[in-house]
Amino acid sequence: MTRLILQRLFYGLLTLFVVSLVVFLATQALPGDAARAMLGRDATPERLTALREQLNLNDPVAVQYGKWIAGLFVLNLGESFANAMPVAEYLGPRVSSSVALMALAAIVATPIAVAIGAYSALRRDRAADHATSMVTLITAAVPEFAVGILLVLVFATGSLQLFPAVFAGSSEAVLESPEQLVLPVATLVIAVSPPIIRMMRASMIEVLESEYVQQARLKGLPERTVIWRHAAPNAIGPVAQVIAVQLGWLAGGVVAIEFLFRFPGVGMALMDAIDNRDIPVIQAVTLLIAAIYIVVNLLADIVGLAANPKVRVSSR
Numbered sequence: 032m033t034r035l036i037l038q039r040l041f042y043g044l045l046t047l048f049v050v051s052l053v054v055f056l057a058t059q060a061l062p063g064d065a066a067r068a069m070l071g072r073d074a075t076p077e078r079l080t081a082l083r084e085q086l087n088l089n090d091p092v093a094v095q096y097g098k099w100i101a102g103l104f105v106l107n108l109g110e111s112f113a114n115a116m117p118v119a120e121y122l123g124p125r126v127s128s129s130v131a132l133m134a135l136a137a138i139v140a141t142p143i144a145v146a147i148g149a150y151s152a153l154r155r156d157r158a159a160d161h162a163t164s165m166v167t168l169i170t171a172a173v174p175e176f177a178v179g180i181l182l183v184l185v186f187a188t189g190s191l192q193l194f195p196a197v198f199a200g201s202s203e204a205v206l207e208s209p210e211q212l213v214l215p216v217a218t219l220v221i222a223v224s225p226p227i228i229r230m231m232r233a234s235m236i237e238v239l240e241s242e243y244v245q246q247a248r249l250k251g252l253p254e255r256t257v258i259w260r261h262a263a264p265n266a267i268g269p270v271a272q273v274i275a276v277q278l279g280w281l282a283g284g285v286v287a288i289e290f291l292f293r294f295p296g297v298g299m300a301l302m303d304a305i306d307n308r309d310i311p312v313i314q315a316v317t318l319l320i321a322a323i324y325i326v327v328n329l330l331a332d333i334v335g336l337a338a339n340p341k342v343r344v345s346s347r
Contacts, residue, residue: 148231
């Protein structure tokens with residue numbers, strides 16, 4: 032198990048290196064001039080030349096990449112072109128806001144989705160099971176931004192107006208306005224829940240039909256004990272992989288949701304950086320999203336091995 036974890040960690044770091052290379056080259060290929068975008072159209076050639084030298088924009092691409100990677104090892108993400116401040120300082124409160132939003136969505140979505148999936152499996156081929164399957168299939172096919180727009184139309188406009196349509200607070204105090212978090216969190220919960228529900232249902236059905244569960248029932252154990260002590264723990268292993276994929280999706284999917292609700296997180300910072308051609312911020316946010324996705328999947332592998340003996344044995 033330790034060897035497998037180290038192997039996954041190595042591949043994760045290798046993937047992160049490849050992502051950093053792709054992100055750096057992609058930002059270099061963006062049209063326009065960062066110096067001119069910062070100084071405006073009326074900038075003199077002398078000022079443009081001086082700024083390019085200051086930002087090392089005239090260095091070869093390989094030299095720029097080497098300096099950027101070297102800075103990452105000491106947590107120096109460079110300086111934002113548009114805000115004239117260190118990228119880490121600029122992104123710090125926005126990362127905290129996005130983490131809070133994703134954590135709330137994960138805390139709400141995971142137990143609810145697992146419980147609904149298990150309940151659907153226990154009511155297999157009944158009305159509740161068919162209804163759950165239909166709703167999750169439809170929900171999974173709808174893009175998350177469409178879900179968010181629908182929630183805004185229903186709960187923020189018209190006669191209800193229960194929650195704000197956009198977030199009006201600052202990135203330093205997102206948790207001080209819980210009513211403004213309802214619609215963004217609900218959108219993310221609806222977006223990530225269907226795959227978890229469907230996988231939990233399938234895994235639970237498979238476990239309930241296994242021999243050791245049947246043997247536990249033949250021994251006369253109460254049905255609740257059979258389900259929660261024997262069936263549910265063994266069904267969670269495969270579901271952990273799906274949960275990890277969905278939580279990893281949150282790191283990227285939160286960008287569209289933050290833009291929709293004007294939430295002051297890394298998503299909005301990324302969109303603003305693209306508009307201003309703020310290359311250091313674009314690179315930092317993209318690499319951060321990739322790192323979160325890799326770490327979440329690594330943790331899911333560990334949980335899956337620990338929770339499912341069959342997976343642990345077969346992985347050796």
